[in-house]
Amino acid sequence: MATGSMVGATMADTPAAPQTDAHPAAQSCLVQNYGRQDIRFVRGEGCWLTDDQGRRYLDAFAGVAVCALGHAHPALVETIRRQVGVLVHTSNHYHIVEQERLAAAIVAGAFPGRMLFCNSGTEANEAAYKVVRLWGNQVHAGRKTRMLAFHNGFHGRTLGALSITANPAYREPFAPLPAAEFLPFGDLAAVRAACADDVAAIFVEPIQGEGGVNVAPSGFLTGLRELCDRHAALLVIDEIQTGVARTGRMYAHQHDGVVPDIMTLAKGLGGGVPIGAVLYREHCAALLKPGMHGTTFGGNHLACAAGLTVLEQVGKPGFLARVATAGERLAAGLRRIFPGKQVRGRGLLLGVQLDQAPAALVTAARAEGLIVGPSGNNTLRIAPPLIISDAEVDDLVARLERARGRLG
Numbered sequence: 001m002a003t004g005s006m007v008g009a010t011m012a013d014t015p016a017a018p019q020t021d022a023h024p025a026a027q028s029c030l031v032q033n034y035g036r037q038d039i040r041f042v043r044g045e046g047c048w049l050t051d052d053q054g055r056r057y058l059d060a061f062a063g064v065a066v067c068a069l070g071h072a073h074p075a076l077v078e079t080i081r082r083q084v085g086v087l088v089h090t091s092n093h094y095h096i097v098e099q100e101r102l103a104a105a106i107v108a109g110a111f112p113g114r115m116l117f118c119n120s121g122t123e124a125n126e127a128a129y130k131v132v133r134l135w136g137n138q139v140h141a142g143r144k145t146r147m148l149a150f151h152n153g154f155h156g157r158t159l160g161a162l163s164i165t166a167n168p169a170y171r172e173p174f175a176p177l178p179a180a181e182f183l184p185f186g187d188l189a190a191v192r193a194a195c196a197d198d199v200a201a202i203f204v205e206p207i208q209g210e211g212g213v214n215v216a217p218s219g220f221l222t223g224l225r226e227l228c229d230r231h232a233a234l235l236v237i238d239e240i241q242t243g244v245a246r247t248g249r250m251y252a253h254q255h256d257g258v259v260p261d262i263m264t265l266a267k268g269l270g271g272g273v274p275i276g277a278v279l280y281r282e283h284c285a286a287l288l289k290p291g292m293h294g295t296t297f298g299g300n301h302l303a304c305a306a307g308l309t310v311l312e313q314v315g316k317p318g319f320l321a322r323v324a325t326a327g328e329r330l331a332a333g334l335r336r337i338f339p340g341k342q343v344r345g346r347g348l349l350l351g352v353q354l355d356q357a358p359a360a361l362v363t364a365a366r367a368e369g370l371i372v373g374p375s376g377n378n379t380l381r382i383a384p385p386l387i388i389s390d391a392e393v394d395d396l397v398a399r400l401e402r403a404r405g406r407l408g
Ligand SMILES: Cc1ncc(COP(=O)(O)O)c(C=O)c1O
Pocket: 064, 120, 121, 122, 123, 125, 154, 155, 156, 157, 205, 209, 210, 238, 239, 240, 241, 266, 267
């Protein structure tokens, strides 16, 4: 069988392609649903990545805020190696000790409740959404049908999660979706005006990671909590990007002292091993009965062992404070090199408001050996591994300054 790049030649007369052989997009066997940067990473160590040309890059994006411990962290490598040699997968037909332990560790650092595991962020939000439906259909006899969410919010690409994601470019090609109402992020008066007893849930991110690194203003999450209590609606906080120490607290809603009914996690939790998770308070957890929801892979031995190691590392004394100080140092550097521009975010999830789309700056940064990414239309997003050192923060800022210089 010929691959796309081998059209006109047989396997026998074609030398084996090197692993990193470049395939023009048009000939690739991959669906072209990503706008990929022209780069092929082959290894990583700490905050550094190496490409197939041997070039090293400082990684200030961490695989979209995933690699909390950086690349090839010795503790995570050791756990994954050990677990692969013991047991990778059995399924949720059986008790999974690593899953029980990870659930207990998440609950201990968050709020009392019960965990459900899956494989990604969007799946976590699907599982949250389904319990919201049970809340409306069973507990409130079908009287709660309305879902509230926010402009510039992002909750995932499957149909349920997409239905509460505002961006029309993501939604419209896949209509019809379940109904949701979108309100201005941070505008408590607008939410108050929209809230009534037929609202089943409010879905919110503490910081809108994909929609521009917008931080919920002080009092916003508390206000949502009060409205949910008043109208018996569920408060679902999506911590998929902000959770697991990224903002200098274990979970970002803890900055505001609120407790959601449901919290969703993914990204940083596995340190790069795919995992998603939902923490439900008991009144929500109790609604899911055997057989009502499930996944084959969710919470398997390998993913949960990885998650436990990530939590162990970020739970070490001083780790959260270190994320906060590294974030402050980074924010100060960004303010210095982008005078007059808004620098938003918390901990090591930061955004710089630009006057134009960040694509050119992302490309220029790559030329300076720095990996950064976009958020929303005009925001540069910086989300390095949480283990970044002060020297690496300074290096990051210096590279970004040179990148900005390249654009004139
Ligand atoms: C806040 C938030 N929710 C949900 C998701 C979807 O997660 P996944 O891509 O793992 O499905 C993302 C991904 O960027 C996210 O940032």
